[in-house]
Structures are given as C-alpha cells and as structure tokens.
Amino acid sequence: MVLIKTKKEIPSSEITPEAVYLSRRKFIGQSSAVVAAGALAHSSLALPDSWIEDHGYEPGEEIGEDITPEKHATSFNNFFEFGTRKEDPAAHAHQMTVEPWSIEIKGRVEKPGKLSLEDVLKDIDLEERIYRLRCVEAWSMVIPWIGFPVKRVLDKYKPLSDAKYVKFTTLLRKDEMPGTKNLLSSIEYPYVEGLRLAEAHHPLAIFAIGMYGKVLPNQNGAPFRLVVPWKYGFKSIKSIVKIELTKRQPRTTWNRSAPHEYGFYANVNPEVDHPRWSQANERRLPERLFAPKRIKTKMFNGYDEVASLYEGMDLKKKF
Numbered sequence: 001m002v003l004i005k006t007k008k009e010i011p012s013s014e015i016t017p018e019a020v021y022l023s024r025r026k027f028i029g030q031s032s033a034v035v036a037a038g039a040l041a042h043s044s045l046a047l048p049d050s051w052i053e054d055h056g057y058e059p060g061e062e063i064g065e066d067i068t069p070e071k072h073a074t075s076f077n078n079f080f081e082f083g084t085r086k087e088d089p090a091a092h093a094h095q096m097t098v099e100p101w102s103i104e105i106k107g108r109v110e111k112p113g114k115l116s117l118e119d120v121l122k123d124i125d126l127e128e129r130i131y132r133l134r135c136v137e138a139w140s141m142v143i144p145w146i147g148f149p150v151k152r153v154l155d156k157y158k159p160l161s162d163a164k165y166v167k168f169t170t171l172l173r174k175d176e177m178p179g180t181k182n183l184l185s186s187i188e189y190p191y192v193e194g195l196r197l198a199e200a201h202h203p204l205a206i207f208a209i210g211m212y213g214k215v216l217p218n219q220n221g222a223p224f225r226l227v228v229p230w231k232y233g234f235k236s237i238k239s240i241v242k243i244e245l246t247k248r249q250p251r252t253t254w255n256r257s258a259p260h261e262y263g264f265y266a267n268v269n270p271e272v273d274h275p276r277w278s279q280a281n282e283r284r285l286p287e288r289l290f291a292p293k294r295i296k297t298k299m300f301n302g303y304d305e306v307a308s309l310y311e312g313m314d315l316k317k318k319f
C-alpha cells in the first residue's frame with residue numbers, strides 16, 4: 001500500500017494505485033509563491049517555510065503506518081558530503097549555501113539551460129506524499145515529503161526521443177562540505193545518481209522541496225532532491241544542481257565505488273542480499289532501546305505498481 005496523505009481519511013481498502021496519483025493534496029497559487037520567494041531573498045533558505053505555509057499546508061491524517069518523528073528524520077542522515085556518521089549532516093550541513101540555487105538542465109533535451117530554482121518550480125503544483133524510505137543499510141523510516149513528479153520538470157525541457165536515462169548531480173563545494181575533503185573517502189564527489197527515463201517518468205518518482213510541512217533542512221538535501229521510494233535510499237540524491245538526459249547509462253557514485261554491492265537499479269528486493277548482510281528485514285526507526293522494530297522488507301519497498309517497469313528482467317542480475 002502506498003501512503004498518501006489526503007484531507008479526508010480514505011480507508012486503506014479504497015486506496016487503489018490510481019488513487020495514489022489522484023487523491024493528492026495540491027497547493028495552488030504558485031505564481032504568488034514565486035513572488036513571496038523573491039521578497040524573502042535575503043533568507044538563507046532558497047525557499048522560506050512561508051512559501052509552503054502560504055499555500056495551504058495542513059497536516060493530514062496518518063494512514064496505515066506511523067510517520068517517523070521529524071526529529072529522527074532530520075538528525076539521523078546519510079549525506080557523505082558532510083561526513084560519514086549519521087549525526088554529521090545535521091551538525092555541518094548548515095554551512096551549505098542554498099540561496100540562490102540554480103539547476104542546469106542539459107544533454108538530450110530540446111530546451112537546455114541553467115535556471116533558478118524559482119523558474120524550475122514555476123507552474124508546478126506541490127503535493128504531499130508519505131513514503132517509506134528504505135536504506136540499503138537495512139533501516140527504514142516513513143517520511144511526509146512535499147514535492148511533485150519528476151516528469152513535471154522533465155516535460156518542461158522536452159527530452160529528445162533518443163534520451164534513455166537521466167543523470168542527477170549534487171552540489172560540490174569543498175569549502176562548505178567538510179566530508180568532501182576526506183582523502184580516505186569511499187566515494188567520489190560530486191555525488192551522481194541516475195534513473196532510466198521510464199523510471200523517472202513513473203508518477204511515484206518525485207522531486208522534494210519540503211518535508212513535515214516545511215522546506216527541506218539542508219541535511220535532508222535542500223533545496224531540491226530526488227525521492228524514489230521503491231529504490232534503496234542512495235538513489236534519492238540530495239541538493240541537485242544538474243540534470244542531464246543521456247543516451248547511455250550514467251556512471252553513478254555508489255555503483256562506481258563498489259559495483260558488486262550497489263547496482264545501478266538498486267530496487268528494494270528482499271531476495272537479493274547485500275554481499276555483507278541480508279536484505280530480507282529492516283529496522284524501522286526510531287527504535288526504542290530494548291524494543292527493536294524489525295519488519296519484513298517488501299519487494300519494491302511495497303510499491304508494487306512499479307513492477308511493470310521491470311517486466312522480463314532478471315532482477316537478481318540487474319540488482
């Protein structure tokens with residue numbers, strides 16, 4: 001079952017895949033939002049919280065699974081650019097300048113260009129999506145994101161017919177990102193991720209600009225990140241500055257660093273273990289000291305509606 005927050009509670013029995021895309025809360029009046037963002041340009045955030053609040057955000061009802069408390073989702077993070085310990089991003093990511101923010105769209109598109117975040121968001125309605133986030137390290141959370149389908153952005157710049165993949169790149173600014181100066185780092189920077197275009201076009205794949213009703217904190221990938229809920233968390237690349245449409249499969253950060261451990265596809269799959277640990281179960285965070293919450297991992301993290309993207313593929317080989 002997909003978790004989507006709506007104004008009225010919908011019995012889970014009535015949540016069909018179609019409802020997943022259609023029963024969404026929309027935030028309207030986008031054009032004035034852009035004005036508001038401009039008026040608050042002195043803020044250190046690319047988008048101020050009021051940008052979201054002004055557009056009708058109200059916490060909705062929880063459906064089915066408990067949402068992870070915000071303090072855990074914003075203090076237990078993976079963002080290697082700020083260090084490898086879970087507490088490092090919350091401690092150091094405030095050093096990252098996110099205002100102003102621009103995103104370069106290039107490669108196999110009709111309309112390439114470098115755009116301000118406000119321009120990228122123009123005419124795009126926001127939605128709240130409550131998704132499970134399953135990390136390859138076998139822990140998971142449930143996070144209420146605010147964002148919109150990736151396809152809405154890609155369509156604006158018109159992918160050419162030979163575009164087959166989308167490559168995403170994170171900001172690299174060494175003087176603001178202490179983790180990138182670590183000479184022993186297991187990964188290379190900038191952080192790069194990629195999807196097949198058909199995956200990026202799936203309605204469940206979103207760009208997020210907020211969570212818990214507010215703009216994204218820096219440690220969670222402000223001001224603009226990817227969220228692909230049926231894949232391991234490392235695909236959900238943070239603080240994106242470049243989107244490139246390509247003909248060939250891009251080389252991605254974790255896949256380059258350890259190809260036998262981290263596949264390009266990285267679909268959540270309880271039947272394909274990581275070489276060093278099982279993927280059959282996960283720890284749902286936060287755990288209480290003597291009460292670990294171990295739950296069974298579901299294929300595609302429970303988002304079965306994506307299965308048709310992989311029809312006829314051997315997912316043990318294309319892991």
Ligand code: MTE
Nearest residue numbers: 077078079080135170191233234236237238
């Ligand atoms: N993006 C960048 N640029 N750098 C990272 O280290 N870590 C990934 C992903 N995106 C990472 C990243 C991993 S491993 C996970 S599990 C998620 O971000 C964690 O997202 P969260 O901290 O918002 O929960």
